[in-house]
Amino acid sequence: MYEERYAFLAEWYDPCATLLRRFQLLYYPEDGSVEMFDVKNRRIFLRRTKCNELHQEDLFVGSRVNVFSRHLNLIEYGDQYTANKLGSKKERTLAMIKPDAITKIGDILEMLYSVNLMVTRAKMVKLTWDQAADFYLEHQSKPFFNNLVQFVSSGPVIALELMGEEAISVWRGLLGPTDSAVAQWEAQQSVRAQFGTDGVKNAGHGSDSVAAAARELEFFFPSTMCHGPSNTATCADCTCCIIKPHAISEGMTGKILNSIFAAGFEISALQMFSMDRANAEEFHEVYKGVMTEYPSMVSELCSGPCMALEIRGKDSPKTFREFCGPADPEIAQYLRPTTLRALYGKSKVQNAVHCTDLPDDGVLEVQYFFKILDG
Ligand code: CDP
Numbered sequence: 003m004y005e006e007r008y009a010f011l012a013e014w015y016d017p018c019a020t021l022l023r024r025f026q027l028l029y030y031p032e033d034g035s036v037e038m039f040d041v042k043n044r045r046i047f048l049r050r051t052k053c054n055e056l057h058q059e060d061l062f063v064g065s066r067v068n069v070f071s072r073h074l075n076l077i078e079y080g081d082q083y084t085a086n087k088l089g090s091k092k093e094r095t096l097a098m099i100k101p102d103a104i105t106k107i108g109d110i111l112e113m114l115y116s117v118n119l120m121v122t123r124a125k126m127v128k129l130t131w132d133q134a135a136d137f138y139l140e141h142q143s144k145p146f147f148n149n150l151v152q153f154v155s156s157g158p159v160i161a162l163e164l165m166g167e168e169a170i171s172v173w174r175g176l177l178g179p180t181d182s183a184v185a186q187w188e189a190q191q192s193v194r195a196q197f198g199t200d201g202v203k204n205a206g207h208g209s210d211s212v213a214a215a216a217r218e219l220e221f222f223f224p225s226t227m228c229h230g231p232s233n234t235a236t237c238a239d240c241t242c243c244i245i246k247p248h249a250i251s252e253g254m255t256g257k258i259l260n261s262i263f264a265a266g267f268e269i270s271a272l273q274m275f276s277m278d279r280a281n282a283e284e285f286h287e288v289y290k291g292v293m294t295e296y297p298s299m300v301s302e303l304c305s306g307p308c309m310a311l312e313i314r315g316k317d318s319p320k321t322f323r324e325f326c327g328p329a330d331p332e333i334a335q336y337l338r339p340t341t342l343r344a345l346y347g348k349s350k351v352q353n354a355v356h357c358t359d360l361p362d363d364g365v366l367e368v369q370y371f372f373k374i375l376d377g
Pocket residue numbers: 141146149150179180201202203204206207208210
């Protein structure tokens with residue numbers, strides 16, 4: 003009997019050598035183990051090892067997976083068997099939350115979650131007039147072009163990369179008809195019916211084909227060294243919040259963002275990051291040797307994508323810290339049951355969110371994510 007085995011061609015960006023390395027990645031569903039071969043040097047890179055962080059549902063072309071703190075892009079199926087078995091109808095698409103709906107991002111993430119679309123990248127950006135015109139190039143000759151470009155460059159937008167079965171049509175279905183008034187008649191539960199206003203201000207955008215999705219994802223999240231539209235961090239009078247990887251993978255992101263808005267804070271920058279171990283160590287450096295949880299805090303932070311937020315509001319470092327609650331969710335549930343950690347935390351390490359400790363560090367932590375990591 004042959005043991006079941008899936009094969010992929012995977013790419014990993016090696017930051018030390020600053021080059022892309024290619025691997026054959028083998029996954030054995032029987033015991034959840036992986037094996038990796040270096041394609042160029044034709045040698046074993048990783049002996050067959052159990053990898054608890056890897057799940058079969060994450061394995062398809064276009065997906066990014068984390069294998070022992072290395073972020074790998076699965077770029078091709080390694081054999082016909084794997085392609086037939088796992089290559090169903092998974093797609094990637096670009097969603098853009100337009101300026102009129104960015105405070106509804108929590109509700110929109112909840113809707114995405116309910117239809118099994120995964121958010122694999124997210125970034126709040128402010129488009130210039132030229133960038134918006136470039137994004138909507140196909141509509142250049144339409145009478146509404148100027149209005150449209152003016153509108154989407156009038157304030158921040160949030161770009162999302164969505165992944166899942168038939169992601170393109172599922173997201174467009176969730177958006178509803180282009181004109182919000184029509185959406186209110188024909189699809190009351192849709193994004194545009196709930197959060198849009200009219201034919202121009204209609205809350206969101208969704209790619210309409212595989213080719214458009216590829217172009218539009220490249221526009222916001224370029225794969226080469228060139229930089230897409232800039233993030234919106236002000237790096238002034240702010241504090242930093244990180245929604246931790248466990249909370250993201252448990253589908254809590256929408257609820258947490260809703261709670262933050264409901265408490266009256268402004269989210270002036272938002273971006274998902276996949277941190278490697280070195281970055282996570284650097285970010286948590288101040289806790290090294292001080293907190294016994296330091297190693298597990300580092301492991302948690304690089305175990306999957308996290309979401310960094312720049313939070314603004316009156317006296318935000320202090321008030322936001324109070325809103326997050328005591329670091330230990332058990333204590334939080336007892337003393338401050340309405341805080342984020344009481345509501346969404348599980349343990350001292352998996353306590354849903356990180357927030358800046360010292361008021362003076364707010365700007366520094368925001369800069370670490372939005373200036374250095376997104377540099
Ligand atoms: O966004 P969608 O693909 O549903 O519609 P579209 O026909 O590709 O148009 C792009 C965007 O232009 C719409 O989402 C509207 O914001 C805007 N538009 C408009 O302002 N007036 C129209 N008559 C049609 C579209």
